[in-house]
Amino acid sequence: MTDPLTVPAAGAPLGDRVVRFVRALPALAGWRRYAVAFTAGAVAVPALPPAHLVPLLWLAFPVLVLLLRGAERDGRLLRGRAFWTGWWFGFGHFVFGLYWISVALWTDIGRWWWAVPVAVCGLPALLAFFPALAALLHGWVRLRLRLTGVAEALAFAVAWAVLEWLRGHVATGFPWNLTGYAWTAVLPVLQSVSVVGIYGLSLLTVAAAALATTLADGRWRPPAAALVLLAVLAAWGGWRMAGTEGRSVEGVVLRLVQPAIPQTLKWDREAREDNLRRHLELSAAPGRERVTHVVWPETAVPFFPERDGWVTQVIARAVPPGGLLLTGIPRLGLRDGAYTVTNSMVAVDAGGAIVASFDKFHLVPFGEYLPFRFLLPAGMQAVAAVGMDTSPGPGPRTLALPGLPPFSPLICYEVIFPAAVTPAPAVAGPRPAWLLNLTNDAWYGETAGPHQHWAIALTRAVEEGMPLVRAANTGISGVVDPYGRTVGRLALGSTGVLDAALPAAHEGGTPYVQYGDLFFALTLLGMLILIGFFARKT
Numbered sequence: 226m227t228d229p230l231t232v233p234a235a236g237a238p239l240g241d242r243v244v245r246f247v248r249a250l251p252a253l254a255g256w257r258r259y260a261v262a263f264t265a266g267a268v269a270v271p272a273l274p275p276a277h278l279v280p281l282l283w284l285a286f287p288v289l290v291l292l293l294r295g296a297e298r299d300g301r302l303l304r305g306r307a308f309w310t311g312w313w314f315g316f317g318h319f320v321f322g323l324y325w326i327s328v329a330l331w332t333d334i335g336r337w338w339w340a341v342p343v344a345v346c347g348l349p350a351l352l353a354f355f356p357a358l359a360a361l362l363h364g365w366v367r368l369r370l371r372l373t374g375v376a377e378a379l380a381f382a383v384a385w386a387v388l389e390w391l392r393g394h395v396a397t398g399f400p401w402n403l404t405g406y407a408w409t410a411v412l413p414v415l416q417s418v419s420v421v422g423i424y425g426l427s428l429l430t431v432a433a434a435a436l437a438t439t440l441a442d443g444r445w446r447p448p449a450a451a452l453v454l455l456a457v458l459a460a461w462g463g464w465r466m467a468g469t470e471g472r473s474v475e476g477v478v479l480r481l482v483q484p485a486i487p488q489t490l491k492w493d494r495e496a497r498e499d500n501l502r503r504h505l506e507l508s509a510a511p512g513r514e515r516v517t518h519v520v521w522p523e524t525a526v527p528f529f530p531e532r533d534g535w536v537t538q539v540i541a542r543a544v545p546p547g548g549l550l551l552t553g554i555p556r557l558g559l560r561d562g563a564y565t566v567t568n569s570m571v572a573v574d575a576g577g578a579i580v581a582s583f584d585k586f587h588l589v590p591f592g593e594y595l596p597f598r599f600l601l602p603a604g605m606q607a608v609a610a611v612g613m614d615t616s617p618g619p620g621p622r623t624l625a626l627p628g629l630p631p632f633s634p635l636i637c638y639e640v641i642f643p644a645a646v647t648p649a650p651a652v653a654g655p656r657p658a659w660l661l662n663l664t665n666d667a668w669y670g671e672t673a674g675p676h677q678h679w680a681i682a683l684t685r686a687v688e689e690g691m692p693l694v695r696a697a698n699t700g701i702s703g704v705v706d707p708y709g710r711t712v713g714r715l716a717l718g719s720t721g722v723l724d725a726a727l728p729a730a731h732e733g734g735t736p737y738v739q740y741g742d743l744f745f746a747l748t749l750l751g752m753l754i755l756i757g758f759f760a761r762k763t
Contacts, residue, residue, distance in 0.1 A: 247441045250288060251295030258292060258306070259313040265289050266317030266356075273322065273402050275676035277410040286434040289314050290381050291441065293360055293367075302364045311360025315353030322402045323349060325672035332488045332668065352392065352399065359388040374439050375447045376759040379752050382432035386749065390424050390742075393643070397590055400641055402677060403427050409680040412709045414455060416462030418688045419735040423643050425745040429454070432752065466708045473726035474630055474658075479694060480516040480545075482507045483702045484525070485720040488667040491698075497527040501539065508543035508550075510722050516545045517628055522698040523553035523636055523663040524568065530579065531557040541577040549574055549626060553636065553663040556582070558616065565616040568593060570634045570663055572626055581626055584618025585636040587645070621648045623657045630658035630727070633691075637664045640682045640693075644741045647689060658730045659691050665698040671718050675701055683709050689738055690731030707731040 253261060269285035271278040289310070296307035327344035330337040363384040366372065372380050385404070393400030405426030408414040418426050433451035440448060484503045490496040504526075508519050521543075528536040544550045550573045558565040568585040588594050593615035625631045633647040640646060640662045647657050662682050666675040679701040686693040686705045692712075693705045703714030706728035713725045736744060 244441075247291060250291040253292065253295060254306075258295070258310060262289065262292055262310045262313040263317035265292075266314040266319075267321045269318055269404075270321045270402075272407045273677065274406060274409055274680035275673055277407065279407045279411070282404070282407060282430065282434040283437050286381075286431055287437045287441075289360070290378060290435050290438045293364055293381070294377075296360075296364050297368055300368065302368050304361060304364075307360045307364040308357045312353045312357035314360070315356030316349050318356070319349030319352045319402075320346065322673075323352075325669045325674035328670050328672055328674070329488075329668035355388045355392045356385070359384040362388070370756075370760050372756065372760055374442060374444065374759065375436065376756045378435035378438050378447070379432055379756045379759070381435045382428055383749060383752050383756070385431045386424060386428035386745075389427050390745075393424070397587075398642060400643065401681070404430050406677070406680055406684060409683055409709070411459070412466065412687075413459040413462030415684065415687055415709055416465045417458050418684055419465070419690060419731075419737055421744045421748055422688060422737050422742055423684055424742060425748050428745065428748055428752070429458070466710075469706075469708055469731075470710065472706075472729040474729055476517065477629060477727040478515050478517050479704070479725055479727055480508065480513070480519045481694065481696045481702045481704070481715070481723040481725070482519065482521050482525075483697060483700055483715045483719065483721055483723070484522070485699045485718060486667065487699075488665075491524075491665070491667060492527060500527060501536075505540070505543055507720070507722050512724055513545065516724060517548045519543050519545060519548070519550045520661070520663070520694060520696045521550065521552035522696045522702070523665040524555060525552045525663075525698070526554040529555055529557045530571070537573055537579060538577040541573055541575055544573060544575045546575070548628060549580070551634075551661065551663075553665075556584070560616070567616050567618060568636055569618075570636060570661075572624070581624050583622055583624060583634040583636075585615070585639060586618040586620045587639045587642060588615055588617050589638060621646065623648055623655055625655055630730075631655040632659045632661050633657040635660060635662045638678070640664075640685055641678075643685070643688060644737070646685050647691075647738075650739060656734075657691065659727060660685060660689065660693040662693060662695040663697075664695065666701075667699040675699070675717050679703070683711075688735065690733075690735035692728035692730065694727070704728065 250261070265285045265288040268281055272281040292310050293307060296303045296310060324345060326348065327341050330340050330344060363381045366380050367377055389403055403423050405418065405423045407430065408426060433455055436447045436451045482504055484507060486500050486503065490500065504521055526536060526540060530537050540550060540552065552571060552573065554569055554571055556567045556569045558567060570583045571579045572581040574580050621633055623631050623633055635646055646660060664678065666678055669675055682693055682695055683705050686707055687709045690707045692707055696702050700715050700717035700719060702723060704712040704725040706712055707730055712728060713723050715721055715723050
C-alpha cells in the first residue's frame with residue numbers, strides 16, 4: 226500500500242508536491258494524521274501576538290478541514306477520528322501558545338517543579354477539548370447535510386466560533402488567544418470588534434481561512450471573495466478611524482509607574498520597603514508638575530492598609546497637588562467572623578485617605594483561589610498564592626473621582642473577558658468613559674504572555690469605544706485610544722514612567738457596548754443561511 230505522504234521525486238515541480246500533499250491529507254491515518262494536526266495547530270500560533278503572522282491561519286485551518294474530510298467511512302462519521310484530529314490540533318495550538326504559563330512556577334521551582342508538566346501539557350490538554358468538540362460538531366453537520374466546498378468551510382467556521390465562545394464562558398472561562406486577536410496589529414480590520422466583538426471577528430477570520438480548502442477542489446472564487454470581504458472590513462475600519470487622532474480629555478495628565486520589580490522580590494519581606502520606595506522615587510521623577518493623577522500597578526503596595534495604617538500616609542507622598550494616586554493593594558476584611566483578603570485598587574488623596582476602592586471580581590483559578598478546596602487533601606491547599614482563597618468583589622463598577630471622567634477598573638486578567646469589563650448598560654449610574662487595567666505580569670518574564678495580555682487589553686478598548694490605561698509592574702504599561710492606537714507605552718522589562726494625556730472616548734459608544742454578542746449571533750445566523758444556500762446549490 227502506498228504511503229499517502231509519499232511525494233513525487235525530488236525533481237518534480239513544487240506545485241505538484243503541494244497538490245499531492247493536500248489531496249493526501251484526508252487519507253492520513255494513525256500517528257501521521259495526528260502529527261500533522263498537532264503541527265497545524267502549532268503553525269497557527271505565530272499568527273497571534275506577538276508575531277502577528279496572520280497568513281499562517283490560511284495554512285493551519287485548511288489543513289485541519291482537509292484532515293476532517295477523512296473522518297468518515299461509507300457516509301458515516303468516524304467520531305473518534307474527528308474528535309482526536311481536533312484534539313491534537315488544539316493541543317499543538319495551546320502547548321505552543323500558552324507555554325509561558327509554566328514560567329510562573331520557576332519563581333519557586335524547588336517547590337513547584339512537579340507542576341511544570343501540568344502547566345505545559347495539562348492545561349493545553351483540557352483546552353484542546355474545545356477544538357475537539359468543534360471538529361466533532363463540524364463532522365456531524367457536514368455528513369448530516371452532505372456539505373461540500375463553501376458550505377463545508379463555513380460550517381467549520383461556525384463550529385469553531387461557537388466552541389471558542391463556550392471556551393470563554395464555561396466554568397470560569399478562559400478566552401485567551403482567540404483567533405480574532407491575530408488582527409491586533411492590523412487596526413483597520415480590528416475595528417470590526419466594535420460591532421461583532423472578538424468572537425465575531427474570530428468567526429469571520431476562520432471562515433476566510435477555511436475557504437482556502439476550495440482551492441484543493443480547483444475553485445478560486447470563494448477564497449478570493451473572502452479576501453475581498455476582509456478588504457472591505459479594513460476599508461470600513463480605516464474610515465472609522467479617520468480624523469480621530471489627538472482627541473484627549475482636557476486637564477488630565479496621567480503618570481504610569483512601571484517599577485519592574487522581579488517576582489522573586491515582589492513579596493519578599495525584607496524587600497517590601499525597598500519596593501515601595503522605588504514606586505515613590507519613580508512617581509517623583511522630573512515632569513511631575515504637569516501630572517494630575519499617578520497610577521501604580523496591581524499589588525504595588527505590599528502591605529495591608531487595615532493592618533499597616535501608616536502605609537497610606539507614606540504613599541500619599543506620590544499624590545500630585547489636587548490629584549489622586551490609583552494603586553493596586555491587597556486588603557483585609559472580616560466576614561462571618563473570619564478574615565478575608567481581596568486583590569484591590571484604591572484611590573488615595575494627598576491626606577492619605579482612601580476615597581474609593583474596587584475589589585477584583587474575576588479571580589485566577591489556582592493563583593488566587595483553589596477550586597474545590599474542600600475536596601483536596603490539606604497538603605494541596607497551599608497552592609493558592611496567598612495561602613488562603615482571595616475573596617471576589619461584587620463585579621464591574623464605575624468609579625467617579627475628582628478630576629477624572631468616570632472609569633471602570635480592571636485588575637489583571639479581568640480585561641480578557643469581552644462584555645464583562647464594564648457594568649451592564651441597564652445598571653443605573655454614570656457610564657464609564659475609560660478603562661483602567663492594573664496588572665502584574667512579572668510572573669511570566671519576557672515571554673509571549675505579557676505581549677498577548679497587552680493585545681487582548683487593546684482589543685477591549687476598541688470593543689468598548691473607550692481609551693484604556695494600563696499600569697503593569699514589569700510591562701507592558703501604556704495608554705491606548707478607543708481605536709486601538711497606542712498613545713504611549715513602556716517596553717516589557719523596562720523601568721520608568723509614562724506621562725500621557727487621557728484620550729477621549731468614541732462619541733456615542735459602540736454597538737458592541739449596547740448589544741453585546743447580538744451581532745455575533747446574527748453573523749452566525751447569516752453564515753448558517755449561507756451554508757443552507759450553498760448546500761442546496763450543490
